Amino acid sequence: MIVWVCYGIVALIILQFCTLLIRIGFFWKNHSNPPSELPPVSVLVAARNEEAYLPDLLRSLENIDYPADKVEFLFADDQSSDRTTEILEHWCALAPNRSFISIGSSQTALYNENGKANALGILAEKAKGDYYFFTDADCEVGGEWIREGIGSFSGNIGLLIGVTQVKAGSMLGRLQELDWWLTLGFVKVATDLQIQTTGLGNNMVISQEAYVQCGGFKNLPFCLTEDLEISRAIQKEGYGIAHQVSLGILVKTKPETSLRSLMRQRKRWMHGMMTLPLYWKVVLGLQTGYYLGLIGLLILMPKVGLALALIKIAIQGLFLNGFANKAGQKINWIYLLFFDFYSSITTLLTILYYFWPSKTNWKARIYP
DSSP states (O other): OHHHHHHHHHHHHHHHHHHHHHHHHHSOOOOOOOOSSOOOEEEEEEESSOTTTHHHHHHHHHTOOSOGGGEEEEEEEOSOSSSHHHHHHHHHTTOTTEEEEEOOGGGTTSSOSSHHHHHHHHHHTTOOSSEEEEEOTTEEEOTTHHHHHHHTOOTTEEEEEOEEEEOOOSHHHHHHHHHHHHHHHHHHHHHHTTOOOOOOTTEEEEEHHHHHHHTOGGGOOSOSOHHHHHHHHHHHTTOEEEEOOSSTTEEEEOOOOSHHHHHHHHHHHHHHHTTSOHHHHHHHHHHHHHHHHHHHHHHHSHHHHHHHHHHHHHHHHHHHHHHHHHTTOOOOHHHHHHHHHHHHHHHHHHHHHHHSSOOEEETTEEEO
16 A cells, blocks of 8 residues: 555656646747837846845946946945945946935834845836836846846736746756756746746746736735735736746846755745645645655655656756746756755755744845
8 A cells, every 4th residue: 555655646747747847848829029119128126135136236237238328237235244245235326227225223024024125116116117026136237137027928927927037056056957947947837837836036027017006015014925925916916927038037036045044035935935826735735745755755766766766857958958948048958867865965954943843034134
């Protein structure tokens, strides 16, 4: 009985990846169309203690291919204790379409206990564009980022999700890169099927109309995953969500540099995952169940377990490679051989850490 349960779970996951592979191969939705008009847009970034990464972001913003008189760059310095304020002051003083505000102590938790949601809520009140582009201070955007974002809106779309790649250098970073591709691959397939998913805080675009209609970040309930909550608020108002995966809208972000920081990130994400609909919890639960089922097969039927593990790695690799190619990127297959081991360890540790009776540390702030 136990053998068949293990076999069933493992086979189900293999079938899942076969389905995903078919979806991206034959049912892919490309939302990009060259925009006939270039509307005014706002780029919003909340920064807190990001002196190490801000220069890279600012350089990438300078290289965006969009008329300077139709884009405004808005920054919120959320009570940084490093040189973030100094860097932003200098950069914003160089052009009239750049500005930043400092979140004072009197504005702490003005709209939300979540510092980032609060800062973005304050910042959005100053935005004048027809579309709001969001990214993080530790990211880099491409030159076509805004044009690709604008061109991917159509119909009743209120929120557009972009695609993000981890700027990997170390082994840990390379494995996180695969983890992001896998997660975004799930999100892409789900959004193409019009299944409720999430926003992506470091790479998303919201139309001004949808933002105003849903009340924006300042009206969100307390949350540690503000991108998920804003997407829910927008969908609740009847707007659709689209996910564009292409080189034009690709954003690069930094990896977590240690297991401790990675676990802190995943614990925060778990808070959002636990509020997802039941079907998402089942899907995510099956990913965890796969490793338990595989271990059982490797113990009880070693040859069968090993064969199924290799089949899953191969099909999963084809899916990840296909998804990355859509974003104009390539995957080193060597890291795919280690990915399942990494994923099994981080999944187990994330679950344990989530239920561990400790608070969430995010940007040097402690949340319950």
